[in-house]
Amino acid sequence: METFAAVFDVIYQLFDNIGFLILAASGLVIIFGMMGVINMAHGELMMIGAYITAFSYHAGIPAPIAIIFAGIGAGLVGMILERLVIRHFYKQLLSSLVVTWGLSLLLSQGFLIIFGPSILNVPTPFGNFPIGEQTFGIYRLVLFAVAIAMVASVWAIFTYTKFGTRARATMEDPDMANALGVNTGNIYALTFGLGCAMGGIAGGMFALTATISPFFGINYTPLAFITVVTGGSANAISGLISSALSLAGIQTGINNLVNVYIGYVAMIGAAFVILLILPKGISEYIERRKIRVRKVTNK
Amino acid sequence: MVLKVNHLSSGYGNVKIVNDVSLEVNTKEIIALIGRNGVGKTTLMKSLIGHIKSSSGKIYLHDIDITKLSPAKRAALGIGYVPQGRGIFTRLSVLDNLRMGENVGGNPRSTNFERVFQFFPILKERGSQKAGSLSGGEQQQLSIGRVLVGNPELILLDEPSEGVQPNIVQTIGEIIRRLRDEEGLTVLIVEQNLDLIGAVADHCVVMDKGSIVTQLATKDLNNPDVARKYLAI
Numbered sequence: 054m055e056t057f058a059a060v061f062d063v064i065y066q067l068f069d070n071i072g073f074l075i076l077a078a079s080g081l082v083i084i085f086g087m088m089g090v091i092n093m094a095h096g097e098l099m100m101i102g103a104y105i106t107a108f109s110y111h112a113g114i115p116a117p118i119a120i121i122f123a124g125i126g127a128g129l130v131g132m133i134l135e136r137l138v139i140r141h142f143y144k145q146l147l148s149s150l151v152v153t154w155g156l157s158l159l160l161s162q163g164f165l166i167i168f169g170p171s172i173l174n175v176p177t178p179f180g181n182f183p184i185g186e187q188t189f190g191i192y193r194l195v196l197f198a199v200a201i202a203m204v205a206s207v208w209a210i211f212t213y214t215k216f217g218t219r220a221r222a223t224m225e226d227p228d229m230a231n232a233l234g235v236n237t238g239n240i241y242a243l244t245f246g247l248g249c250a251m252g253g254i255a256g257g258m259f260a261l262t263a264t265i266s267p268f269f270g271i272n273y274t275p276l277a278f279i280t281v282v283t284g285g286s287a288n289a290i291s292g293l294i295s296s297a298l299s300l301a302g303i304q305t306g307i308n309n310l311v312n313v314y315i316g317y318v319a320m321i322g323a324a325f326v327i328l329l330i331l332p333k334g335i336s337e338y339i340e341r342r343k344i345r346v347r348k349v350t351n352k
Numbered sequence: 353m354v355l356k357v358n359h360l361s362s363g364y365g366n367v368k369i370v371n372d373v374s375l376e377v378n379t380k381e382i383i384a385l386i387g388r389n390g391v392g393k394t395t396l397m398k399s400l401i402g403h404i405k406s407s408s409g410k411i412y413l414h415d416i417d418i419t420k421l422s423p424a425k426r427a428a429l430g431i432g433y434v435p436q437g438r439g440i441f442t443r444l445s446v447l448d449n450l451r452m453g454e455n456v457g458g459n460p461r462s463t464n465f466e467r468v469f470q471f472f473p474i475l476k477e478r479g480s481q482k483a484g485s486l487s488g489g490e491q492q493q494l495s496i497g498r499v500l501v502g503n504p505e506l507i508l509l510d511e512p513s514e515g516v517q518p519n520i521v522q523t524i525g526e527i528i529r530r531l532r533d534e535e536g537l538t539v540l541i542v543e544q545n546l547d548l549i550g551a552v553a554d555h556c557v558v559m560d561k562g563s564i565v566t567q568l569a570t571k572d573l574n575n576p577d578v579a580r581k582y583l584a585i
């Protein structure tokens with residue numbers, strides 16, 4: 054029982070860490086991985102999601118519905134930001150970085166002024182279950198499940214829907230898509246909005262575990278970027294999954310061998326090493342392998 | 353008349369490339385736009401689909417003034433654009449590339465994949481393959497097939513023979529004629545390949561330094577001196 058509990062503990066941590074990275078990155082994988090926009094304000098959209106969730110919850114709305122509201126709200130804010138600001142800075146990496154950084158400051162300072170330094174938190178639901186001497190929170194497993202469901206939906210939307218086909222085409226060659234009758238402006242706004250909606254949902258999910266403040270986003274933006282960049286954009290979804298698996302794996306391993314802080318540092322170090330070896334991210338390597346395998350089997 | 357261009361000028365930034373071009377393409381005509389490298393043929397095609405703004409002049413599709421419309425609106429009105437370099441979405445499957453053409457002609461419900469497969473059977477075979485893995489000739493067929501999925505009336509073809517092996521060029525030529533004869537399409541084609549021009553064009557419009565300098569009967573290009581003067585050969 055003792056060893057079982059210890060093993061379970063490690064697996065639980067691994068799931069928790071994977072879920073955290075995927076959830077934090079699930080919106081950014083669209084916005085940066087697919088659209089190529091360095092959105093430094095992504096964490097602030099998650100923050101907006103957290104606020105919407107908290108306000109709705111305290112107004113008596115059940116948490117799951119409050120989180121859906123968070124997605125819708127953040128998605129709408131995202132579409133407005135895209136039309137007003139972001140769209141002027143596509144393909145301008147540095148400008149978009151500066152501009153979205155500015156947006157992130159505006160949003161967090163704005164929330165600070167309007168709502169003060171903190172608001173009433175939302176309790177974590179579902180309670181705990183014991184294994185041996187230890188207890189484990191059920192909600193962490195729910196986070197993991199939702200993270201998987203979110204990447205699966207992003208993948209399905211971009212693979213199987215008409216919107217998804219048009220969005221992928223537009224990201225590859227907007228002029229050509231436009232010349233074939235696609236309103237690419239709408240596609241950009243919807244895609245960006247979808248990424249923000251995912252961020253809003255993630256923010257809402259995290260709102261049930263964390264302190265909600267105007268600077269909530271800072272906890273997520275860096276890790277979201279590290280995960281998405283390590284995954285690469287050759288295939289943003291498989292990249293996200295493989296980078297979350299490897300980074301969380303290393304973090305969990307070192308965490309248990311040494312301690313939490315070294316585990317965290319090791320994860321970031323691992324991201325650096327992966328990017329040194331594979332500058333375009335893990336997914337580029339996977340795609341290359343696939344093509345090679347296909348060529349060999351074709352012969 | 354399907355397409356009418358009136359004193360059109362356009363270019364990149366302050367650099368004027370297309371200079372006072374007037375041109376007419378009648379229903380079910382196949383007109384070849386020829387001229388040496390860099391004279392502005394592609395720039396004119398880009399102005400016609402709307403990728404670059406015209407600084408002066410007018411473009412009419414039938415009687416509709418499309419000079420200020422977005423490329424998407426021009427496509428919806430029935431212009432099928434097959435650009436130089438083919439404009440394939442390399443990361444999409446062949447089928448998804450074809451689906452992207454359904455807005456051409458503005459009636460996405462009337463899409464016709466079977467018609468496309470009848471002209472280009474290879475596209476059916478390769479349906480689920482990534483378009484980037486197709487050969488040059490197959491990509492060219494995909495680019496033409498893609499606009500045919502919709503309902504174009506006028507097809508703008510920019511150097512379909514470029515980087516395509518000769519037997520496929522011949523197939524493409526036959527298909528262009530059939531599109532006109534069987535489907536009643538109108539075609540403006542930019543070409544440098546004498547065989548292809550000879551096989552499809554009703555007559556030729558010659559461009560030099562951004563302007564239309566003369567018109568030729570297709571058979572005039574049989575004279576090597578004429579051909580050498582107006583084409584990059």
Ligand SMILES: Nc1ncnc2c1ncn2[C@@H]1O[C@H](COP(=O)(O)OP(=O)(O)OP(=O)(O)O)[C@@H](O)[C@H]1O
Pocket residue numbers: 364369387388389390391392393394395396436
């Ligand atoms: N994006 C661009 N920006 C600035 N100048 C350009 C651009 N594209 C083309 N040009 C210039 O415009 C001129 C005409 O180019 P264009 O591509 O229209 O020629 P073309 O007749 O289609 O040539 P080719 O037969 O080689 O395709 C050239 O001098 C070219 O250098």
Ligand SMILES: [Mg+2]
Pocket residue numbers: 393394395436510511
């Ligand atoms: Mg050209």
